[in-house]
Amino acid sequence: MSPSGASDPDPHPILPYARQWIDESDIAAVADVLRSDFLTQGPAIERFERALCATTGASHAVAVSSGTAALHLACLALDFGPGRTGVTSPITFAASANCFLYAGGAAAFADVDPATGALQPAALDERLHEFAALGAPPGVVVAVSLAGRAAALPELAAVCARHGWTLVEDAAHSLGATYRDPATGATRSSASCTHTRAAILSFHPVKHICAGEGGAIVTNDAALAQRLRRLRTHGIEKPDSAELPAGEGGWFYEQRELGYHYRMTDIQAALGASQLARLPEFLARRREIARGYAESLTGAPFDRVLRAPAFEGDHAYHLYVVHFRSRELRRAAYDFLAARGIRSQVHYIPVYRHPHYRRVSGEIRLPGAESWYEGCLSLPLFPKMTVADQARVVDALRAFAQTHG
Ligand SMILES: Cc1ncc(COP(=O)(O)O)c(C=O)c1O
Structure with missing residues (x-):
């Protein structure tokens, strides 16, 4: 207390490294949903998905409960599972690698450029050659557009194509980033899926836009999008009335495969759409x-x-x-x-250093990732x-x- 009795101002008020920015338009959008008929599985989800397509340039968006759920479903929809290996960058949040393990596959890492922390196409090429030499079937590569810079997607796509692997962009950090397509000279958006089968987004409060929690998968592949929609809701589909089996009525639905409850609520989607407009x-x-x-x-x-x-x-x-x-x-x-x-904050401790990964992937040290980790600090x-x-x-x-x- 100061002599006058008033509290002294804090000489060091906390400045976080990241935080959301919610304004009255966001609050109004959420309040509208709370007053509406649908808190979940309603029209706000489709509106948000359409807006995500318009922003990224991808043809389909499937909103889910988190970026982690998006990664998991992307792997499942690409038929990644037991006997397959996924490769990602070690300089990322663990979710970029955990998705391979959730799907029953193995996780491996290729090194990054120590100056940018981004997956190096040459290192990926070497890694995929090693798997080919072992007779391993092609798997999935998750390329992280770290910190907001699009990964080297055209070059990584060429490496994946040579080896028959499937490329997915982890665009959790990079909504709004662009990159140059060397083939055409055109400017492309991160998460446009120009060079990938799919990309994932996260709407955690530290990200570009927030939905409380939330994520999405975007893709240009209509069949993949349909499968992702089924997988986000238990693997269940409801046939159109024309396709109903004889004797069945409007109540009918079928669980066609094992999916999950990874749905986003309309409350989250309304917040996400309002934030996307900003x-x-x-x-x-x-x-x-x-x-x-x-x-x-x-x-x-x-x-x-x-x-x-x-x-x-x-x-x-x-x-x-x-x-x-x-x-x-x-x-x-x-x-x-x-x-x-x-x-x-430090982004990131190489994923292979975590005790869980030391158990499942063995002792790994990659020089580019170690060099990045040694001195990095996010302001x-x-x-x-x-x-x-x-x-x-x-x-x-x-x-x-x-x-x-
Ligand atoms: C690179 C990256 N990928 C995936 C995720 C997972 O996103 P979520 O927290 O929405 O599950 C994050 C979250 O921090 C991330 O930073």
Whole structure:
């Protein structure tokens, strides 16, 4: 308390590394659903799915309960299962690899570019050659568009095509990102499925748009989309009246395979659609903040302790990741920022280092992934962050560089 009795302002209010931005239009959209006839399996889901197609350019979207559920169903719908292997990047959230295990297959990893954390086409090629030499059947590759930069999808697609493997994009971080198609020179959207069979999205509150929790699979393959819709609701389909078996009525449905209850509610879908309408504003602000970091964190005194990546216009900036020059400096910087109320995060601990993966996949160390993990730190970045918030981060890092260089 101050002498006047008023509470002193907190000298270090918490600045999270990410958070959602809900406004009155989002609240109104959710309230409309709460007043409507459908809380789930109603019209808000279809509206959200249509909006996702319009944003990504993919022809079909299937909304589900999380990005993790989307990955699981993508594997099942692609007939990935026991006896198959899935390959992904080790620099990702565990869900990108867990999906292979949920489906009864095995998980393997190919190395990343240490500068970007992205799956390297040459490393994937080598890995798929190894599987071919062992006589293993083709499996699924999950390419992660890490931090908001589209993975090298055309190149990875060419590698997969050579080996007969199926490519899926994990676009949980990259809604709104674009990349150049080298074959045509055209600009493509992440999750457009131009070079993949399917892509998955996540609507967790730290992502570009949020639905509370939620996810979706997008694809240009109508049959795959139909199977995904069946799998998200127990494997059940309800035939049209013309296709009803003799003697059956309007009550009739059939469980045609083993599916799951992975449905999204209309409450979530309404929030997701309202947020999606705000995506351009969110993206613009994310890019503005990333540009600010790129411009502010280069030169003295920052160069002595960290490398700040240059701004890229086609990046969707879910994260802005700097690299400290050593593991010790990264650790010290994380603590230095935390002591000033500034939250940062490490994206990611290589998935193969987790105890579960050491048990199921053995002891793995990939040099690119280890190098990325050693120094990476994600700075606060979210659309509602203010200019003053960002200045606080830059000033704290300047103070850190002056004392630790
Ligand atoms: C790269 C990546 N893939 C998949 C997921 C899973 O998404 P969800 O949390 O919606 O299940 C996440 C979530 O953080 C992620 O970061």
